[in-house]
Amino acid sequence: MKKTVFYIALCSALVQCTSLNLGKKVQPAVITEQVNFDTDDPAIWINPQDASKSLIIGTDKETEGGLFVFDLNGKIVNKVPGLKRPNNVDVEYGFNFQGKKIDIAVTTERQQNKIRIYEVPSMKEIGAISVFEGETDRDPMGISIYKNPQTEEIFAIVGRKFGPSGTYLWQYKLSESNGKVTGEVVRKFGNFSGKKEIESIAVDDELGFIYYSDEGFGVRKYYADPAKGNQELALFGQKDFKEDVEGISIYDTGNGKGYILISNQQADTFNVYRREGDRGNANQHSRIAEIPVSTKESDGSEVVNVNLGPKFPNGVFVAMTNGKVFHYYDWREFQKIIDEQSQSK
Template identity: 35%
Template sequence: MPIVVLFSCSLESRPVGRQPIRVSDRVRHDSDDPAIWINSADPSASLILGTDKESDRRAMGIGLYKRPSDGEIFAIVSRKSGPSGSYLWQYRLHDDGTGQVVGTHVRSFGLFSGSGEIEA
């Protein structure tokens, strides 16, 4: 005896009714290059970091690095244009003693041909 199975799917998608728990401040222009830092001891204190890259032409990209030997955390920040040899800046991120994160400039580096944008 043959078995017939019938099923159907809706062709319309329904919006998911979720609201964020917390919303960050708006940036003036175009946010980009997100990095997610998860605080394993207190997930509610986790952060999403990014750059505002449009007309102010400040930081263009950011990368975070945790040094395995001592656990120090660094941010390497790039910009849209600038002299070759120093378009990447490295900052050590640390607590200033009041619970605020401070970036201390460690070094500048990075060669660039001068052709187009640095990201090109």
């Protein structure tokens, strides 16, 4: 018993020392207006006509929750109320719908066992798809959208609260039929440790990879194209997190390079890995930096590299935090820390 107590105390001390060495917490440039219940996951839509008018779409995760749409000043400009525990949300561009290309947002509605699809920026609903049909445990949680750069086919990768290792995630091909978005199951995949759950999913469209957080275990990597099979390409970050492995987002620096940022939830930091992998091994990802932030218990997050105006000239990082709000961070603050910490890596 004494050995156990000493071990826990030592681990706690080590975590505190590590946090102290990280320096000051990055402060958000913008804090959004409050939602009604509980923020969980954001998505970012880039306005093609004027990037400074881009939008943040966030989930309010409760039985009578919904989607909230914010401008870059954090003001609520639209909402979709009355959803039964919307969990995660993602956006994609150029979906073929009734003879034209539109942008879409897709969210999981956990208590209805559905994903719902909306046209962006109007937020008009254009489809609702039942997911994990025939399964005992359904409860959809995580979602990420993949657009194949060659074929322009669009897929939704959906996770759930409970599921078996090997088929925890289901991948749906999205199409339009008679004015509604439909989904066809094209793949069931995804190893699971059995420790907690799988919620956060992120897709790198350009490089063709899916990443997801096996929360009590690590980060897993697969091909995004279902034609390439279900082989697990990587498992990383197993010793890099205080407890839960949470929200994943990908920052593109060009030429196939960039950063994968993953929420170290209980430490209130984000761990950073090279998007392109370590030198000589595209499927080996070692932590190169850890960014201390002002978010508390952050779950979902998203990032873009687009110039959004004077506040965010190199892009914005958006994270859920306690207090019914989202935080917007100036990417330049993150890049400064990454550069400082990764020099010795």
